Amino acid sequence: MALVADKPLNYALRENMRVVSALVVRSAISRFGESRFGFVWILLEPAFYIGVYIMAHTVMRASMPFGDSAVLFILAGIFGFRMSRGVARKAETAIAHNLPLLTYPLVRPMDTIVSAFLLEATIWLIICALFILGLSYALDRTIIAYPGELTTCLLAIFFFAFATATFNATVGALVPRYMMFVNMLNMPLMFISGVFFLPSSFPPELQWYISWNPFLHCVEWFRMATYLDYHPVLDKSYLLAVSTILLTVGLTLERLLRNRIINA
Template sequence: MIRNGFHIQKATVTALFLRELKTRFGKYRLGYCWALLEPVLHLFVLWIVFDYVMQRAMADISFPVFLLNGLIPYFLFSNIATRSINAVEANQGLFNYRPVKPVDTIIARTILELFIYIMVYFLLMTLLLISGETIDHVNLISLFTVGFLLVVFSFGCGLIVMVAGDAFPEMEKFLPVIIKPLYFISCIMFPLSSVPKEYWRWLTWNPLLHAVELARGAVARSYQSDGASLAYLAISTLAVLFVGLLLYRNREEAMLTS
């Protein structure tokens, strides 16, 4: 049977996904459970540390729900971007096989991060409901739309990072310096409404902030996300994806032979 390009790429991405999963988590005693435990433990530590301080400041949304819908988008974006920097180097030997392309490694890593954080998100949301937290409204269409745009945006950034990292190895040192500040300017630990409006014009250039605020608005009817725009997030996603694909197309041959 002759397989078309889509089926070949699907098989390639599946194999890379399983390889990445085994490489990252197969060596631990807890095995693949660590894929869920690692982010869950991180979230619970922050929840315990900040819950007492922040619960009084969150009148329109439960603090655990607020925190969860800020950290998950950030971790998803951050992990896809940072794990893309060495994608070419880590899979260089596989490029001897014609079906394997550098973009397939980014697709596989994006799918893995998406799988992990979908599981973490629904697991923790379920635990919050069981523990008695009230979630009065969930707009699934809005939540899925924001999630989809965030994943595509992160994938586009991953492509840019992969190309930049292959062309300039020093990028591996500079990338954490670029990514870490986003934790503090993306409204992860505070709502945009708490920031004076004269500063919004600077903060709202950040697409990740829009994803975080829109995600919170999708799970809490009373949450105020006036400064967030789905249209801006969509335009930013298309722009980043276009730039990423353009850079990748111009650099693909060099990455295969480097």
């Protein structure tokens, strides 16, 4: 009886994996199939931010925020923010970009989110590895002080990105213009997430206010894994709690209002 009962579940899991795999391939083709420079452009984005920061840093003759390398400081900030917001931004539009596919019984809204998330997470892991290895070669030293902490940080960042994408994708499918509001926050969020400044240099009162921004904790966690003696404004429990709440709400909305989302 147990084998009979398990068979439908195993079959459903295999079918779901096939659907997600097909969606990943479809997303990759639509992302890079039409242009050979698609991946190069993604590589240029972090390089652009680094270049602008170094140029401004040189012109203003500002002191080093932390450490002995402005490139390393800004690189850690960019990846702390972009790996969370960049992955979430692509995955949260998955439902809207795949609405015709949702008419097929096997394809569910969550399948589109999962597939987009897997593709973007893989892309950003590759980009992060390339920049870390390249900077390590340029500086002729190891630039990740705590590899184990970096692994934990990346898992937390991707958990937060997936939770944010799930919440925004479901709410965006239900509330008109919600995604327009979210997209307007991209640039302000980058500036208040500690990418270009040292959060611990702020007064305690201001640190308290900016610590409500979960993206700040992604940036600070990444920097903590990078430097030996970095003192972050970081609350790991807060980041994980926010991620859990967003994911729970998003999954609940998707399950209860699935038909409404498909027909949106």
